[in-house]
Amino acid sequence: MDTVTTPAVLILLGPPGAGKGTQARMLEERFGLIQLSTGDLLRAAVAAGTPAGLAAKTVMEAGGLVSDEIVLAILQDRMAEPDVTAGVILDGFPRTAGQAAALDALLAASGQKVTAAVSLDVDDEAMIARVAGRFTCAACGEGYHDSFKQPAVSGCCDKCGGVAFKRRADDTAETARARLEAYHAQTAPLIAHYRGMGVLRSVDAMDGIDTVAGALGSIVEDVTA
Numbered sequence: 001m002d003t004v005t006t007p008a009v010l011i012l013l014g015p016p017g018a019g020k021g022t023q024a025r026m027l028e029e030r031f032g033l034i035q036l037s038t039g040d041l042l043r044a045a046v047a048a049g050t051p052a053g054l055a056a057k058t059v060m061e062a063g064g065l066v067s068d069e070i071v072l073a074i075l076q077d078r079m080a081e082p083d084v085t086a087g088v089i090l091d092g093f094p095r096t097a098g099q100a101a102a103l104d105a106l107l108a109a110s111g112q113k114v115t116a117a118v119s120l121d122v123d124d125e126a127m128i129a130r131v132a133g134r135f136t137c138a139a140c141g142e143g144y145h146d147s148f149k150q151p152a153v154s155g156c157c158d159k160c161g162g163v164a165f166k167r168r169a170d171d172t173a174e175t176a177r178a179r180l181e182a183y184h185a186q187t188a189p190l191i192a193h194y195r196g197m198g199v200l201r202s203v204d205a206m207d208g209i210d211t212v213a214g215a216l217g218s219i220v221e222d223v224t225a
């Protein structure tokens, strides 16, 4: 495994379907960084039926943004766990100006700052198509798509042989459009915030998964050297 020398705080910015989760998992494997996905943390809270999960469920199903208060609370809990000292990749956070300011303040309290924010640049219509057909192996999380990537043996995961698959409740074309609108209204402005801080990078995320992973890996090596 390649290792990073300083604890990095990397942010992946991009609309739903841009590949943030896929790429964050690959960076986690390659560099030993920890993927922190607020979407995954919220889905776990919904599944567990916690008060935060109950409050988030309806908003998530409609494709809106969960309140900063809830998201910050679950993220802070996760960041307080010991494994994150190796460095983190934030996937799906921050998503609003308020969350970005809260993250800056949280890091400043321990003398840190965002190492790099990488914008995954993609085409909106392609994202609707990507999101609307995607599904994953319930056992190992390997990603598939109705049109672009079916398991080689129908009904059987290529990676682990699992036979159960799942789709996210919010991965419909209609909800994907609402999520894309929320991204442009509330999250895309953060690109200027990180450009102003001098930490913005961008990659063309319309390329294949491995090409994008290569570009991201080079950025991680560069900013953590």
Ligand SMILES: Nc1ncnc2c1ncn2[C@@H]1O[C@H](COP(=O)(O)OP(=O)(O)O)[C@@H](O)[C@H]1O
Residues within 6 Å of the ligand: 015, 016, 017, 020, 038, 039, 040, 042, 059, 060, 061, 063, 064, 065, 066, 067, 068, 071, 091, 092, 093, 094, 095, 096, 099, 170, 179
């Ligand atoms: N940082 C966040 N702030 C507010 N809501 C969030 C945040 N992260 C995730 N969510 C909620 O969870 C949903 C799914 O998020 P995520 O798994 O990151 O998927 P995607 O990036 O594909 O939309 C979002 O549509 C939103 O409702």
